[in-house]
Amino acid sequence: MKMISEFRNLGKVKLLIKKINGLVKKDKIYRFMEVCGTHTMSISKFGIRSLLPENVELISGPGCPVCVTSQGEIDAVFDLIKENKPIIATYGDLLKVPGSSGDNLLKLKSLGYDIRTVFSPLDVIKMAKQNRDKSIVFLSIGFETTTPPSAALVKVLENETIDNVYLFVMNKTMPNILEFIAKQKIVKIDGFLCPGHVSVITGESLYLPLVDNGFACVITGFEPIDILLGIYKLIKQVNDGNYFVDNAYKRVVKSDGNKKALELMHEVFEESDSYWRGIGIVKDSGLKLREKYDRFDAVKKFNVFVDHKSEIKGCRCGEVLLGLIKPYECGLFENVCNPENPVGPCMVSSEGTCAAYYKYERKRK
Numbered sequence: 001m002k003m004i005s006e007f008r009n010l011g012k013v014k015l016l017i018k019k020i021n022g023l024v025k026k027d028k029i030y031r032f033m034e035v036c037g038t039h040t041m042s043i044s045k046f047g048i049r050s051l052l053p054e055n056v057e058l059i060s061g062p063g064c065p066v067c068v069t070s071q072g073e074i075d076a077v078f079d080l081i082k083e084n085k086p087i088i089a090t091y092g093d094l095l096k097v098p099g100s101s102g103d104n105l106l107k108l109k110s111l112g113y114d115i116r117t118v119f120s121p122l123d124v125i126k127m128a129k130q131n132r133d134k135s136i137v138f139l140s141i142g143f144e145t146t147t148p149p150s151a152a153l154v155k156v157l158e159n160e161t162i163d164n165v166y167l168f169v170m171n172k173t174m175p176n177i178l179e180f181i182a183k184q185k186i187v188k189i190d191g192f193l194c195p196g197h198v199s200v201i202t203g204e205s206l207y208l209p210l211v212d213n214g215f216a217c218v219i220t221g222f223e224p225i226d227i228l229l230g231i232y233k234l235i236k237q238v239n240d241g242n243y244f245v246d247n248a249y250k251r252v253v254k255s256d257g258n259k260k261a262l263e264l265m266h267e268v269f270e271e272s273d274s275y276w277r278g279i280g281i282v283k284d285s286g287l288k289l290r291e292k293y294d295r296f297d298a299v300k301k302f303n304v305f306v307d308h309k310s311e312i313k314g315c316r317c318g319e320v321l322l323g324l325i326k327p328y329e330c331g332l333f334e335n336v337c338n339p340e341n342p343v344g345p346c347m348v349s350s351e352g353t354c355a356a357y358y359k360y361e362r363k364r365k
Contacts, residue, residue, distance in 0.1 A: 007223030008046075016228040017051050023235050030056045031188060032234050033323060035178065036195030037064030037351025038222050044356035046224045048231075056231065059187060059323035060356075062177060062276060063195055065142045066093045066349040067321055069170050070275045072308035074345075075099050076299075077139060077168060078108065084302050086135040086166075087114045089124045094139055096348045100312060121153035128157075128165045137298045141170045144201040147287065148261040151268035154293050166298035169288055172274050174198050175206055176285035182213050187323040191216030191234045193227070196249045201265075203257025207245045218246045219253055268293055275308040277345070278318010317344035320353050327354040334362060 024030065034040055040060045043049060049058055062068045078099045081088060088105065095105045095117065109115040114134075118124060124138050140150040150167065157165050178192070192215060194207055199219045207217040216237035220230030226249065233246050247253055267290075274286025289297050298304065311318070315337070316330040327333050327346065337343035338358060346354035 004223065007221070007225045009225065012225050013228065016225065016232060020056070020228065020232050020235060021053055023232065023239065024053050024056060025239065026055070028055065030190055030235055030238060031059060032057070032191050032193055032231065033059045033061040033181070033189045034193040035061040035063040035174070036197060037067070037349065038197065039063070039193055039195065039227065040353050041351055041356045042222045042224070042227060044360035047360070048224060048227055049361070052231065056235070059189060060320070060353040061181065061323060062279065062321040064346070064349050064351040064353070065146070065172065066097060067317060067345045067352050068172065068276045069141060069345065070277050070308050071100060071311050072275065072306045073170050076304050076306040078103055080137065080168070080298065080302050080304050081108055081113050084135070085113065086137045087116060087127065087131060088137055088139065089116050089118045089127060090139040091141065092117050093349050094141065096342055097345050098312065098342060121149045122156070124153060124165055125156055125162065128162050132164060134164065136165045138165060138167050139170065140167045143172055143174055143198050144265070145197040147171045147269065148201065148265045151264045154268045154289070154296055155264070157296060158293070165296065166301045167289065167296050168298040171269065171287040172276070172285055173271070173287060174202065175209070176282055177276065179209055180282050180285070182210055182215060189215070190238045191218070193230050193234065194219040196221050196253060199249065199253045199257065201258050201261050203253070204245045204247055204255050211243045211245055214243060216243050219249045221249045221252065278321050312343060315344035317346040317354070320346050327357040334358060
């Protein structure tokens with residue numbers, strides 16, 4: 001608790017706000033993208049946007065893994081379930097993500113399909129041993145933070161010769177999507193509030209290409225003082241014109257990351273082109289199982305077809321993910337699309353931008 005209270009200290013918050021106000025240039029607009037969905041939720045929860053000078057804008061990026069998963073992949077999962085009826089092992093965040101037909105995993109569960117929530121891929125091992133006569137499909141999703149546990153699952157399956165578990169791999173990685181945003185200049189930004197969770201695994205070098213392209217970069221944690229300190233450091237880099245990867249989360253993030261986790265991830269998975277919701281295909285921004293582990297691939301095992309062209313009509317999650325619009329600029333937000341009846345994944349996920357705005361910022365718009 002001490003760690004939390006120290007990073008929510010009101011006196012320190014006020015001091016940082018004062019320092020930020022003293023640093024900003026009145027004739028300049030500062031625009032920073034927080035890439036991580038957990039950052040987005042914290043910024044909304046603690047009202048950080050309202051504490052900043054008017055000319056400092058925070059833009060939410062594509063850092064929520066559930067949100068960026070393509071509609072085609074979600075629909076393909078539902079097709080797999082209906083045609084093959086395996087046990088589905090999934091994280092809770094995916095349960096309410098709607099398919100094009102309006103179905104979601106909770107609805108399928110109510111219809112009798114075997115959908116089970118897990119807290120770790122390793123929970124699947126116990127499930128597999130208790131259900132030797134059934135096929136189990138684990139919905140593997142996430143960035144560098146959650147991919148190593150998926151890799152560990154594959155290694156256990158191999159070592160213990162468990163042959164009834166398959167992975168539906170929807171994992172993505174950060175380097176290429178960040179480079180894509182930086183080079184495509186889809187939205188004008190001066191720097192990135194870099195994701196702390198991902199950085200624990202990758203280390204600091206992930207962001208060097210962004211610095212080389214003239215963007216400020218600061219790795220931060222998720223408490224108010226973490227985020228305000230990160231914003232202060234970003235403004236300072238922009239003012240000085242001196243861009244580098246600053247690590248303001250050293251209590252958790254080491255400069256070279258977690259080498260063992262990275263080695264395990266790259267042993268089991270290899271880079272592949274990946275389709276991002278609302279963005280399209282980004283080269284080498286996803287992962288697939290290496291050929292050696294093909295037998296664990298659910299898409300190949302069940303001959304699943306993934307059609308990336310389908311999107312839910314009226315849903316503007318793609319534009320929200322790119323920072324092109326705020327959630328309340330989507331015509332569905334709040335009225336048609338809300339946490340009880342989410343139309344798009346940005347309203348479903350606990351890291352979704354629309355969910356954050358709905359829960360904490362509706363009254364501030």
